[in-house]
Amino acid sequence: MSENVITVSKLDLWYGAFQALIGVNMGVEKQKITALIGPSGCGKSTLLRTLNRMNDLIPGVKITGEVLLEGQNIYAPGVDVCALRANVGMVFQRPNPFPLSVWDNVAFGLKVAGQRGGPQVEEIVERSLRGAWLWDNVKDKLDHSALELPLDQQQRLCVARLLAVEPNVILMDEPCSALDPIATAKIEELMLELVKKYTIVIVTHNMQQAARISDYSGYMLLGEMIEFDETSRIFTSPKDKRTDDYISGRYG
């Protein structure tokens, strides 16, 4: 039985006078990968960022509609945004480890939450690094600066940093666009492993990546969700001609 972790209903978002999202509806199924695709400026990153209220930080943003996370509206008054962002973590386009050691990057979220150290933290750090397929690469240099790692390992470190605070949902905003094909393949394999435990929403410009790894795809254009369906349908028999034109490279 499918179960939606996130349900987006009639979501409108304005940056000042500009409406970036128009009446968006979407369900994100538990332990599946959902890909958002569409041309630059279509609103896919904006939509992704509404799922853990990252847009709150931008001045002049106005949001109406609902984003339900396990039935609770994340825009309701009194929602603890820090707890929300621990539950719904984000990985960005450029790996952004803190200029700290590998260990401190992963333990950072735990420290913020008040855990100073001890065997429990050690266990969580190791488990998170293993979960991000990084343990074997870094176990002998946990005290080295994270910035010394190759880019794909930095990106996986960012994933490990999320895993440490035990999220349910991982948002990824073009997580492979700074990586070469081999590093990309590693991140994709990692996503396919992570989705056994977590729910993933990814924004990607790489159509083949969406086709390879996602279960569901949403095609967005000018702030609207044009078509949302199983990825296997979107890439073989989309219903809307605009979707067909975009994924086959006619649009633009």
Add this chain to the structure above:
Amino acid sequence: MERHFDEELNDLKHRLMKMCALAETMIGDAIKALVQRDAAVLPAILQHEAEVNRLQVEIDEACFRMIALRQPTASDLRFILGAAKTNTDLERLADQAVNIANKAERLLQYTPLKQFVIIPQMTEIARGMVRDSLHAYVNRQPEKAREVIQRDVQLNTLKKAINAEMLEFMKSDAATVPYALDIVLVAHNLERIGDHAKNIAENAIFVVEGKDIRHGGEPNRWAD
């Protein structure tokens, strides 16, 4: 936006149309040899067959290359898969024309049992089906494809009529058996040509609508 890829797809269409025109000519000539007792048209059929075979290989190569290099999706993907299947059907129906030509060569040794009526009718229907199914495919016309599929019934009915007629000749005079048997086989070849055209028409529907309607097809799970 016009893509370079569209030129490749157009080239694929043109090759299929060329192959179709050759096949249609081959069918017409094979029947002409039989009905008009004109052996002079037979050598051209074999030349056309060689050309059809060459195109078959080229089209398969083009489809293979486009899938590998262009990584087509959606309507492009359906069109290329459809082209690969249509290609096979065109080659096979051209082979049926060669089969008819072989029988025509043999049949010319005999005096006809009667004037040809049903065979020319079947030929017209079969050639029309081939031409129209391919047009429906390259021009993305599902209604036309559905209409072609309907015509297949007429071919089956006419084939049964020929079988019954030839059976009567064979029962009344055993000497007619070699001739009558070959006529039955020619009708069978024409009926098979109709079946291949029907396959092409089904490909046309798949290309446009994404629905697989073969085998009396339950609509697939995505059909609306």
